[in-house]
Amino acid sequence: MLSVIITAAGSGTRAKLDKNKVLFDLNGETVLERAVKAFLPVEGLKELIVTANADDEKTFISLLSPLSDKIKVVLGGATRTQSVKNALDSVSGKYVLIHDAARPFVSNELIKRVVDKVTTAGSAVPVILSTDTLGFGNGKIESVRRNGCYRIQTPQAFETALIKKAYASITDSDDFTDDSGVYAKYIAPAETVEGEENNIKLTYPSDFAAKKSRVGTGFDLHRLVEGRKLILGGVEIPHNKGLLGHSDADVLTHAVMDALLSSVAERDIGYHFPDTDEKYRGADSMKLLEKVMEIVKKHGYKPVNVAAVVMAEKPKLMKFVPAMTENLAKALSIPAADVGITCTTLEGLGIIGEEQAIAVRCDALVETF
Numbered sequence: 001m002l003s004v005i006i007t008a009a010g011s012g013t014r015a016k017l018d019k020n021k022v023l024f025d026l027n028g029e030t031v032l033e034r035a036v037k038a039f040l041p042v043e044g045l046k047e048l049i050v051t052a053n054a055d056d057e058k059t060f061i062s063l064l065s066p067l068s069d070k071i072k073v074v075l076g077g078a079t080r081t082q083s084v085k086n087a088l089d090s091v092s093g094k095y096v097l098i099h100d101a102a103r104p105f106v107s108n109e110l111i112k113r114v115v116d117k118v119t120t121a122g123s124a125v126p127v128i129l130s131t132d133t134l135g136f137g138n139g140k141i142e143s144v145r146r147n148g149c150y151r152i153q154t155p156q157a158f159e160t161a162l163i164k165k166a167y168a169s170i171t172d173s174d175d176f177t178d179d180s181g182v183y184a185k186y187i188a189p190a191e192t193v194e195g196e197e198n199n200i201k202l203t204y205p206s207d208f209a210a211k212k213s214r215v216g217t218g219f220d221l222h223r224l225v226e227g228r229k230l231i232l233g234g235v236e237i238p239h240n241k242g243l244l245g246h247s248d249a250d251v252l253t254h255a256v257m258d259a260l261l262s263s264v265a266e267r268d269i270g271y272h273f274p275d276t277d278e279k280y281r282g283a284d285s286m287k288l289l290e291k292v293m294e295i296v297k298k299h300g301y302k303p304v305n306v307a308a309v310v311m312a313e314k315p316k317l318m319k320f321v322p323a324m325t326e327n328l329a330k331a332l333s334i335p336a337a338d339v340g341i342t343c344t345t346l347e348g349l350g351i352i353g354e355e356q357a358i359a360v361r362c363d364a365l366v367e368t369f
Contacts, residue, residue, distance in 0.1 A: 001046040002115065003093030003160065004039045008032055008060070008101035009051040009076025009083040014203055020056050022101040024208055031202060033063060034104035039097070039155075040068055042111060046093045050101070051076035051083040081176050085167045091160055095119060098163075098179050099155035102202045111155060113193045118157035123188075125180045126153040126195035153195040156180050162187050213367040214301065216263025220254040221352075221359035232310065232317070232358075233324025233341070234286040234331075239315045243358060246275035250285035252341070252360050256306055256328060257285075257292045259364035264299040289331045301366040305338035308362040313355045317343040 008022045017024060022032040029037075032050070039048055048071045052060045060073045074090055076083030084098060095118050099106065110126060117124035127150035134149055135142055156179045158166075163179065166186040176182050180190045202208060224230075228242025232252045243249035257269050266272075272295070273280045273288055280288075296302065306328065310317060321341050329336040346353040 001093040001095075002042060002044045003046055003091040003096045004042070004048045004155075005084060005087040005091065005096060005098045006032070006035055006039070006048065006050045006101050007076070007080055007083055007087075007098065008035075008056075009053045010080070010102075011053065017205075017208070020053070021202060021208070023056070023059065024202075026104060027212070027214060030063065031104045032060070032101050033067070035099065035101045035106065036064060036067060036071065038104070038106050038108070038111065039099070040070075041108070042097075042115065045070060047072060047091070049074055049087045049090050051087050080178075081167075081170065081174075081182070084179060085170070088160075088164050088167055091164075094160060095157055096160045096163060097155040097157045100201060103154055103199055104202070105198050105200060106155065107196060107198070110193075110196050110199060114155050114157045117191055117193045118159070121191040122159050122162065123180075123183060123190040124157040125190045125192050126155070126199070127151065127192045128153065128195040128197065150192070151195070152178060152180060153199050153201075154178070156183075156190070158183055158190070213304065213365060214263045216259045216261065216364045216366070218255040218258030218260070218262060218362045218364070219360070220251045220258060221357050222249045222251045222254075223351075223357050224355060230315070231285070232320065234284075234327035235320050235323045237315060237317070237320055241355075247273070247280055247283040247288065248285050251358050252308060252310055252324065252362075253285040253289055253328070255308060255360035255362035256332075256364065257289055259306060259362040260292050260296050260303065260366065263364050263366045264296055264301055266295055266299075286327065286331055289328075293332065296366060300368050302368075303332045303334050303338075304365040304367050305334065305340070306332065306362055306364045307340035308342070308360055310341065310343045310358065310360050311346055311352050312343065312358040313345050313348065313353050 024031050050073045052073050064071045074087055114124045130149040166182045169186040183190050222243035222245050224241040225244045226241055230237045230239040230242040231248050231250045325336050325339045325341055329339045351357045
């Protein structure tokens with residue numbers, strides 16, 4: 001049976017937020033909720049204990065109680081070490097995983113590696129080999145050989161009896177920043193597993209800004225008719241038919257625009273550029289995309305990448321994809337490598353397969369800037 005401790009009793013002053021950083025909203029759920037939810041599916045989970053400061057205790061209980069009856073909130077202490085020591089008093093599983101709530105991006109795969117290791121070796125600490133040059137000093141820096149230097153992450157796991165013994169041995173002169181340090185001093189050096197670069201600890205304001213992202217989806221379809229130009233992604237494509245529409249009917253760019261508008265919860269392009277407005281008759285969709293970019297920026301977001309699927313029986317579009325990619329990348333102010341365009345047929349099925357229409361589905365990822 002496994003127990004989990006989530007440390008969340010700090011105040012997060014370095015994050016410069018107006019609340020405990022674990023209550024920061026990450027796309028609809030708090031940092032704390034996301035961290036807790038990562039451990040609820042763990043096989044053999046007996047209890048999940050969350051440490052809280054006195055100001056946040058009631059908020060944590062209200063937030064977490066609906067998630068599982070295995071969750072218990074306990075008061076932490078003045079330091080992380082004291083908080084873990086308090087939480088260990090409530091642990092009854094044979095093994096315990098201790099995790100910082102400020103690491104909400106921990107993966108199921110990493111948790112499994114830690115669990116597998118602790119159940120066979122008695123301890124498990126995720127580490128990443130340092131690629132940065134390291135040094136120490138006060139005013140003057142002395143370099144440290146980075147060979148064998150690791151960045152240590154959580155969750156860290158131990159046999160409960162041994163980590164309790166280690167924490168019970170702590171003296172007033174001890175100064176620890178994690179559990180592996182306590183374990184190493186009073187029991188033995190902990191076993192390691194491979195950590196993950198994405199398992200970052202949210203600490204500074206830039207950490208939170210970089211992770212505020214949203215996803216949007218767009219779809220558009222236009223009928224193919226004679227006497228019209230065929231324009232996709234701002235590229236005029238030779239064909240005996242073109243797409244019917246009030247504007248230039250660039251169905252690819254339209255889907256991209258709707259995906260971006262969707263990502264910031266805005267109305268669709270039919271709302272922003274109605275076909276009842278003559279000023280949009282024959283409009284260049286790439287120019288309309290510029291207006292959509294302005295809307296997205298007003299919400300405080302910028303595109304990260306887009307991925308579109310163009311569904312067309314004819315013409316064959318493969319050789320035009322690079323030009324379409326470059327046009328969209330330039331309009332979105334992102335690298336061409338972050339614009340994915342794939343093309344497919346519908347094997348002669350439906351109005352697309354019968355060469356009556358072309359459709360596009362697009363997904364867009366945006367983040368705060």
